[in-house]
Amino acid sequence: MSARRLPSGGRIDRSQVLRFTWDDRVMSGHPGDSLASALMANGEQVLGRSFKYHRPRGVMSAGVEESGAMVTVGEGARRDPNVKAPMQELFNGLTATGQNAWPNVRFDFGEVNDMLGRFLVAGFYYKTFMGIPPFEWGKGTGAWMWYEKFIRKAAGMGSASREADPDQYEQGHDFCDLLVVGSGPAGMSSALAAAEAGLDVMLVEQDWELGGSFLSQTGSESKNRCADMVASLNNAGVRTMLRTTAFGLYDYGVAGLLERVTDHLQSPDPYQPRQRFWTVRAKQTILASGALERHIAFGNNDRPGVMNAAAGRAYVNRYGVLPGERVIVATNNDSAYHSAIDLASAGAEVTLLDARSTLPGELSERIGEAGVSLRTNTVPLKTKGRLSVNGLELAVISVNGWRARGAESCDAVLVSGGWSPVVNLMSHRGVKPKWDAENACFLAPSRHETIQMAGSAAGYWRAADCELSGIAAGSVAASALGKKAKSLVLPPIGGWDLAIKPVYEVKVPGKKLKCLVDPQHDVTAEDIRLAHREGFVSAEHLKRYTTLGMATDGGKMGNVIGLALMAEALGREIPEVGTTTFRPPYTPVSIGALRGRSVDEHFRPLRRTPMHDWNLSNGATMTMAGLWHRPWYFARQSETISEAYVRETETTRKTVGLCDVTSLGKIAVQGPDATEFLNRIYTNPFAKLPIGKARYGIMLRDDGFVMDDGTTWRLSETEYFMTTTTAHAGKVMVWLEELLQTRWQDLKVHVTSVSEQWAGCAVAGPESRKVLATCVEDASVMDNDAFPFMGVVETKLKGGIPCRIARISFSGELAYETYVPSDYAVAMMDLLWPQAEQSGGCLYGLEALGAMRIEKGHVTGAELDGRVTIEDAGLGKMASPKKSFIGSALRNRPDMTREDRPKLVGIFPKDRSQTFNAGAILCSVEQVSGLGEGWITGVTHSPVMGHWIGIGFISGGHEAWAERTAIAADPVRKGNTEVEIVSPHMYDPSGEKMYG
């Protein structure tokens, strides 16, 4: 016989029937059911198979600590594995399946592992597969990696869907005076006390109903008390959040919450997110997170039908499900007496085993009245049965430990081995819980930072004491925030009539038992002793070796028993062995909630230039450059990318090309000391840069490596327009602000990022002057003499568009960069492009830009990667010997001036018909292995040279390789290519095109 639904009672609505599917079988339940209670009511006992031994498992609890009824909920892309059935609210149409079993949980071939159990002890996989022949001669890791994928398949839990997650998730932020975690007697009373004192209170509850332990109590008194408190909370304006777990507590009262918005709905509103991830900043926090009941390690204590005692009470009183007809309740403390009484009152035949020799007075009378038979000095030794419990062997106390004493038949075993207050969130704050021997549990300090513990989470066992401790904590929180609140005298913690008798494991001499400590990871008491015998004497090592506490419950079930067994093995007391350290999250958080809306195109911000649409309507194919969307190439008719960029390069070099360069960083440097400032941050002199001239400059970091490069234009005595690379624009701005605000506070300089304010277009090629001359209002400003190389003019484009133009060249041709205020970007292009087109010109994108700069040997972010000195980049002559600048002291350290450092070079394929890839390693012919002699940063087909070329770095630079062949080693992509190392200035090295 198994569990059954009672005809009345509980908080379920019997007038409505919900249909759900379990392993392809249709079943029914009621609103208010959890999946676990509904499955029990339908007579299902085996709901899962264990991780390693594939042992049959049933419902073991009624809460987050569940380690037996782990199921997969949903189908297809919405398949959600390892859902704890007691935490899943039942809804019409829910689909759930058993996991870690084949063909199903009731008949699983993997169960053979259980018979082989003696070979699958702690560390078995590591020991066996890391040294197995033929790998045993020191290649163990390789063997492990090979076997691991098969082992992972055999030992596991549910599997996630491989389809993309179809759901949306949201992230929210909130603030409050007081955050209360948990809505039991302590949580509700503290929220009320604080709200009545005037605080803005948020109360979060992981369940779908407020009430905590109230929900599993009988009697109209507690029901009314609960309903009254819920009503008062609403009246007091407390903001309550159901189905919301506070999963982590962080610095400064910041809490992470996970709100399950639609996981309990059959057909959610499509505009609702599945879950919300909340970041809440609370001035005060009260943890009324309750306590979890511990089990006891005895033989086959994981067999379906064994659950914790409080869970048995919850199933009867909250869900109207009787776990068994013939029930044995085994306890070492007072709390299980209530379970025994309630199950007996609901019609079960109940025997109560108490490990203690004396009885708690009033409670023992009440169990007598309820018809519960009682045995003292008695504990469970081993369950009998196969897929479910049909009996229990017992043990009684003797002079030296426990002694077997008979057996009883039963169909359910409810166990209480004591209580572990949920100190997890306090533990997240780095607080070490302390062992309280009297109550046999770990307790956190009642107060730390702005956080307080209340109720059973603080070690109060009686509901009335929990309420009092809640009121006290709420008042303390209110006083801390300057509100008037009464102060209370608290009762001592604990509160049982008769003290708990610690029992962690039951074993008798000569009897081999499989006593589960951490059922989710199949860690047994014997595993812990074995690990100890093998030398794992530190609690931390022992945990890792046995994987105790590392399953999805995070040690909620097994940690304390595990510590107790370690203490026994080491001959020490529990506090000497260690403490329990909990880390976020309290319960698992879906990756979807963590990512929120930051997905697909929202994964990172997107930056568009003000001429984005103009580029698109003129045929641009776009590409990403950092966060920027930039034109990649402008294909004509059916051109491929390579045909397009080769044409763009050739056209630009022959006539003229236009390119959107808005993404370059632009900084206004203003103030009387601007010149001095620039002179300190650039390696080359800026002190004598005339107004109306630009200068190419290099910045180093303090450590002497190159930070960035760009041109800076002098607009007036006190104003400069600095450009940076696209990649480093943000970094350079931060750096300038740091220097001005921290080191050089005396300099009167202001820097402003104007990257967004100015739109830029490069006009490059022999016809560029002619094109610009037709577009400016006063064509004379474009005269060669009036506007020489590196000249700057501020003028107007036709139609009165303000603009600034500098004659600078990245392409190596006669070229200008023209900037207009962003709102005029399209107007500028509409002026320039018809003129360029008339001159036979083109629009060009990033690919052609890259090709031309590689031909010219100009560096970009790919070369200036933070490991390059100014000499490495071939720009040593830009470092002034006559002045000091940032980085000048440290750039001359011995290793940074070595002759054999990798230096910027050009690269040709030896056989000109060949090519090679960026990212290839440059090696000498003699040694094509190891770290090589250098690397390739950029590769393009050069229309000018008629073959592929590259740019990169190699030891000693091109002079050292004048007579030598190098290998571009690229073993995992296109293989090796013989290359020639040449000067990086592969096109027009004298620069006459640029200056001409």
Next chain:
Amino acid sequence: MIRIKCPFCGERDHSEFTYGGDASIVYPALDATAEEWHEAVFMRENIRGMQTETWHHVNGCRMWLIVQRDTMTHEIRSVRPAHEGLAGVLEDDR
């Protein structure tokens, strides 16, 4: 999550800021020796306890701040603008 009271913007999440470094470093003059620079740039204390450090309110007012923070507990004792002149102006406003 550390919360930093920016003197200009108020209390904000640390995700709005970027960490700078040890604020007690006095950077030598640009023409100082390589040894002096080496000392300032590379030889850093790994302080356990109260540390004076710089933070940049990069997603806020863009001000560099001097923060006294306990590296063990994240307790922040004080926050002030790195720029003395700005600190002075704030004082005057009070």
